[in-house]
Amino acid sequence: MDKRLTRTDYLFAVTFIFMLVVALGAFFFGLKMGQERTAVKYEKMLAEKNEAEQGFAAYHQQYLVSFYHTIYQPYREFHKRWFDKMEELQTNSPADASLILKELAKLAKETYDGLGAKSMPDSSPLLKEAHMNYMRSLKLFNEALGGYQSKANAVPGTELVSQLDKDAYLEEAKNYALRAEKEYYESIVKWNQTVNEQFKPIDVTKPVSINDWSRLGLNMKNEYIAQMMMTSKLFKAFTPQDLTARIDEMLASGQAKNLNLQEIEGIVDVLIATNAVRPGDFLRGKNRYANETLPQLPFFTN
Numbered sequence: 297m298d299k300r301l302t303r304t305d306y307l308f309a310v311t312f313i314f315m316l317v318v319a320l321g322a323f324f325f326g327l328k329m330g331q332e333r334t335a336v337k338y339e340k341m342l343a344e345k346n347e348a349e350q351g352f353a354a355y356h357q358q359y360l361v362s363f364y365h366t367i368y369q370p371y372r373e374f375h376k377r378w379f380d381k382m383e384e385l386q387t388n389s390p391a392d393a394s395l396i397l398k399e400l401a402k403l404a405k406e407t408y409d410g411l412g413a414k415s416m417p418d419s420s421p422l423l424k425e426a427h428m429n430y431m432r433s434l435k436l437f438n439e440a441l442g443g444y445q446s447k448a449n450a451v452p453g454t455e456l457v458s459q460l461d462k463d464a465y466l467e468e469a470k471n472y473a474l475r476a477e478k479e480y481y482e483s484i485v486k487w488n489q490t491v492n493e494q495f496k497p498i499d500v501t502k503p504v505s506i507n508d509w510s511r512l513g514l515n516m517k518n519e520y521i522a523q524m525m526m527t528s529k530l531f532k533a534f535t536p537q538d539l540t541a542r543i544d545e546m547l548a549s550g551q552a553k554n555l556n557l558q559e560i561e562g563i564v565d566v567l568i569a570t571n572a573v574r575p576g577d578f579l580r581g582k583n584r585y586a587n588e589t590l591p592q593l594p595f596f597t598n
Contacts, residue, residue, distance in 0.1 A: 354419045355486035357591045363423050364593050366414045368480060371430045374400075374407045374437075375473070376575075379533040382460070385453035393448035393456055401441035408434035422483045429476035436469035470531035474522075481515075481522040481536055487591055488515045500524075504560045506552065514540065514588045524564060535595060537578040542567050544584065 381396050411431050416423040440463055448456055460466055489495050498504070498516060500523040509517065514537070521536040521543075543563050546552045557563050567573050579598070590596045 353487075353490045354417075355422070355483045355490065357487060359417060359420050359423060360484060360487055360591050360593060363416060363426070363480065363483075364595075367411055367416075367427050367430060369594075370407050370410055371434070371473070371476075374403050374434065376533070377403055378437075382457055385457050388453050391453065393451075393453060394445050397441045397445050397448050401438050401445070404434045404438040404441065408438060420483065422479045422486065426476040426479035426483070429472045429479065433469045433472035433476065436465050436472065440465035440469065467529075471526075471529065474526040474529065474531060477536070478519070478522040478526045481519040484515050484591060484593075485519045488513070488589060492589060501527075506547065506558060506560065506563075509543070509560050510547070514585050514590065517543075520560070521564075524561070530568065532573070534573050534575045534577065537595065538575060539564065539567065539573050539577075541578040541581050541584070542573045545581065 378400060381400055384391055385393060385396065408431055411427065411434070414427065416427050418424065444456070444460070451459070485497055489497065495513070498508075498512070498520070500520045504512075504520060512520070517540045518536045521539050524530070525532070525536060525539070543560060546563055546567070552563050555562075555566065557566070578595075582596070585596075
């Protein structure tokens with residue numbers, strides 16, 4: 297006599313089939329995930345291998361360009377705004393000083409947050425440290441400016457600027473920025489060494505004579521000036537290459553010789569004392585450096 301399957305038998309069979317399908321699905325899902333993770337792992341290993349084979353040194357041009365666009369340029373936007381607003385306060389034009397400082401503090405905070413989402417490779421310690429120093433600078437700018445907002449409108453603009461110049465926290469913020477800038481220009485020199493085996497860097501902490509200066513390439517000159525600006529606490533609107541260009545102009549015109557200047561420090565002192573350096577001086581005379589070996593960075597070309 298035929299034995300019909302009961303409802304329980306049907307339920308057991310369906311459950312078994314369902315469990316089998318789930319188990320197979322989980323197996324293939326796990327297999328796919330494992331393959332993807334393995335692929336990612338080996339792609340990373342392959343990328344690192346290719347990077348080494350292609351000569352991606354610690355300061356490869358790709359890293360310099362990435363730093364420029366993601367870290368240096370955002371900071372320079374704040375930097376430019378700082379000097380624009382300080383000049384506005386100095387002119388004693390009808391301006392809401394409190395609002396100006398509030399806007400600067402806000403920009404410093406926004407730029408700080410933006411830089412916090414970026415990173416530099418561990419293989420490039422100078423770029424990593426420059427990144428951190430720009431962030432430290434912005435953090436201090438934001439915090440220090442907050443203390444002046446409530447009292448900014450109570451004093452003339454020139455006096456307010458004088459107070460800001462003497463503020464210890466703002467001075468430290470500027471020092472961090474100068475240190476970061478020096479580290480970036482040092483990274484450019486490191487890059488120069490990788491593309492020219494004959495390139496020999498100098499000790500940027502020692503004085504340089506005019507004769508020695510004339511034998512240096514632009515990258516080395518710029519690092520020397522960045523070091524000098526950091527040491528002398530020259531927080532200015534212009535870049536190291538702007539000052540380099542003005543030094544070279546003084547030498548080419550014979551002005552340095554007429555003033556009996558023997559070392560670069562003396563020329564820098566004259567240029568700073570006479571307020572003779574402006575942002576963009578390098579770009580205005582960049583044709584002088586057409587044969588230099590330079591990384592493809594916008595501040596050398598635009």
